[in-house]
Amino acid sequence: MATYGVVVVCLMVVLSNVSFGSAKDYTVGDTAGWALSVDYTKWAKGKTFKVGDSLVFNYDTSHTVDLVSSSDYTTCTIGNSIASYNSGTTTIALNTTGSHYYICGIMGHCSGGMKLRIKVTSDGSPSPSPTPSSIPADSPTTTSLGTALPPPTVAGTTSNVPVESSSATISPLVAVVFCLVAFMFELIHG
Ligand SMILES: [Cu+2]
Missing domain, CATH: 2.60.40.420 (Cupredoxins -  blue copper proteins)
Known part of the structure; x- marks a missing residue:
């Protein structure tokens, strides 16, 4: 059940990253x-x-x-x-x-x-020229950090990566790291 809390937190992080990416x-x-x-x-x-x-x-x-x-x-x-x-x-x-x-x-x-x-x-918002390199760059980070976690958790985390990567270039890294930390916190305390 605690996992739902993590998902909500992750969504909030992603949304906040989107708003921080707005024009100045x-x-x-x-x-x-x-x-x-x-x-x-x-x-x-x-x-x-x-x-x-x-x-x-x-x-x-x-x-x-x-x-x-x-x-x-x-x-x-x-x-x-x-x-x-x-x-x-x-x-x-x-x-x-x-x-x-x-x-x-x-x-x-x-x-x-x-x-x-x-x-x-380049901005974090969707652009006509997507950067495919950001997706492979995210995946090794996720798996190397996730090796300590049980495989199902890693798979669940990895499935979020493409969604976030399509909306931003730098912010997803922050979000993914935050989510991993949140998952580990849940594993330790949950
Ligand atoms: Cu002048």
């Missing part, structure tokens, strides 16, 4: 906004940008937000932008993975610090 808006430079004399490398450090998140640039109209190539970012080359915005408030949805580069298109401002590089990783 990042205000570039926080309260300082998009301006001179802000260290955007420092601002971006430690942040994890995912597909579906958005960057919000707040700036006065003496600045612009220009999406540029990596080489134009490095050399602070203006006038060659992929996209340029100057409305004062620009929200940019991060739709693709990889590095994204933004500079201010006003002469001298990029070298003055108005340059931002971010790395966007």
Whole structure:
């Protein structure tokens, strides 16, 4: 009977992981906004940008937000932008993975610090390109951790893996580990 409790807990963990995976808006430079004399490398450090998140640039109209190539970012080359915005408030949805580069298109401002590089990783939500590698990666983890458990329990745990893996890439690992811990707890105390 205790096993049902574990299943409920596991479901809650999976659901909470899904909600944690929801899109976030990042205000570039926080309260300082998009301006001179802000260290955007420092601002971006430690942040994890995912597909579906958005960057919000707040700036006065003496600045612009220009999406540029990596080489134009490095050399602070203006006038060659992929996209340029100057409305004062620009929200940019991060739709693709990889590095994204933004500079201010006003002469001298990029070298003055108005340059931002971010790395966007794939979101945990369902995507058109599933990552099959995550499923084989999960299975050895489950079985190696599960060797101490009776085979029926391991089989029951393993059957949950594909369902979770299809909805997220990283979160299921956390959920599966949590479930294994919960199962062991039940085995010891139940
Ligand atoms: Cu500027």
